[in-house]
Amino acid sequence: MDPGARPEVSRGWITRYGLLYLGQNLAWAAPAQLLLARQILVWHPGDKEARLALLMAIGGVASLVGHPLAGWLSDATGGRRGRRAPWILVGAAVSAGCLAAMAAAPGFWALTAAWTVFQLFIAAAINSAQAVAPDGVPRHQYGTVSGVLGLTYTLGLVAGTAVAALLGTGPAYLVAATLLLAATAQFLLGFRDPTAGVAPAAAPREAPDPDPDPAPGRADRPAAGYRDFGWVFVARFLVTTGNYVALFYLFYFLRDRIGLADPDGGVLVLTGIYAACVVATAVAAGVVSDRSGRRRGYVAASSAGVAVACAVMAAAGDFPVVLAAAVLLGLSWGVFMAVDQALINEVLPSAARRGRDVGVMNLAVAGPNTLAPLLAAAALGAFGGYPGLYLFAGAVTALGAAAVTRVRGVP
Known part of the structure; x- marks a missing residue:
């Protein structure tokens, strides 16, 4: 069904x-924010920083692979349960x-x-969940739904950190796993995947996709559709x-x-x-x-706001x-x-993919x-300390705000 005509x-x-979405983000936030560092500190107090960096780098590579791979697999999934629900x-x-295994891990390499496996499969769950909205939500509710995802992402980060901080390592892992399963069950029990019965994207020649392209006219102009997609990608990146660089050395x-x-x-107050x-x-x-009915201006203005906040940090001399x-x-x-997530839903060029x-x-x-981490360290050394670091972060963000203005298919 055309996204503009959906109920x-x-x-x-x-x-x-x-x-x-809250449960999914809580599940990765609890280990990433505290639990992994706590375990490594016990096993390797002398080189805890290097060990943690290595673990996070390996997990980061798995996440980079996991997201596009999960998306491709869910697109290629067919059947009465749909493309997204199974994944x-x-x-x-x-x-x-994996969270249960991490709670019982005997050492660094088992952890x-x-x-690594956790990063691959949580990417599958999150990526498939994010595709649910452009699959079945009407266009005029994209912003509302995306705003709820932004809210629950933040709450998941805070709640995951709280679970890790308030409980012992083993119980915290098990609570995170339980909350992930509960959050998934409460959604899937009443969810009818709108892609149920739709032919998988892997076989478009044998069974044409009955779901029309999200932006009318882009089906025969794929380059134009992916041009907007590309600019949104650049802006988001x-x-x-800029935001991550600005926060990296906050302590x-x-x-x-x-x-x-x-x-x-101070970090706790600022985070709150x-x-x-x-x-x-x-x-x-x-x-x-x-x-x-507008997206582009809000994304550009909010990006500029992040850039201005970085400039204020560059000039800051006291805590207020x-x-x-x-x-x-x-x-x-x-x-x-x-x-931004609503804008992404608008510029997805292919309904089948x-x-x-x-x-x-x-x-x-x-x-x-x-x-x-690499960019922050380089900017700190190359641009004269923290003022230069935050000006660099602001400049990168301002370029992102400019990139959004190159989007043509969405007001």
Whole structure:
């Protein structure tokens, strides 16, 4: 069905969809934020930094492979259960098993192996879940649904960190696995995959895709469709890179540049403010974007807001100024997360290969996550310390804001 003519999804459906995404993001946040570092500290206190960096690098490569691979596999899946539901279920089940294995891991290499498999299958679950919206949500609700995903992503990050901080290592892994399975079950039990019965994308010649292209007219102009997709990818990659670079050395920035006596507490305060601002703007921005029918301007303006927040950080000499930057950064990032995903849904060029294209677009997040430490270290040395680092992050983000304006098919 044409995305412009689909029936609306209910608030209950949107809530269950958001809870699914919350559980998926909680599952990776708990290990990534604290549990892995805690285990490695026990086993290898002398070279914990190098060991953790190695584990995260291996897992990062698995994630880079997992997202496009998962998208391709879900597109090629057919049958009465649809393209996405089987991979959401399989991804969650294997990921939960990996979390249990990580809780019982006897040493570093067993932990690394379980984390690598986890990254592959949580990518399958998340990627398939993200493709559900462009498969079945009407275009005029893209922003609302994407705003809920932005909200639950942030809540999942905070909740995963809280689970890891409040529980012992083994119980925290098991709680994360249980919550992932519960979040998946509550969504899939009432979910009818709109791709059920649709021929898999692997065999388009034998069975033409009955779902028309999401943007009318792009089916016979694939280059034009992928041109907009490409610019959105570039914009997302640059803005995400700028944001990650800006946050990477926050603890050291507060300690060495601002001279804060308690940099740990400062990071906690800033994280709380940042998360609260993201929550405050994510859903509201999505709803406003739906009502206006516009996406591009919101993404460009929020990207510019992130760039300005980086410039404020570059000029900051005391903690109140950093607090102001955190507010601006959180408000801007909340809008960006909400409307950027809606814009992605708008520019997916092929109805038959939405999973693959969503997987490729996710590389614009996984790539910066891998590159940010290297870029931050290089910028810190090359541009004269923290002011230069934050100006670099702001410049990268501003380029992302400019890239969004090159999109032509979406207002």
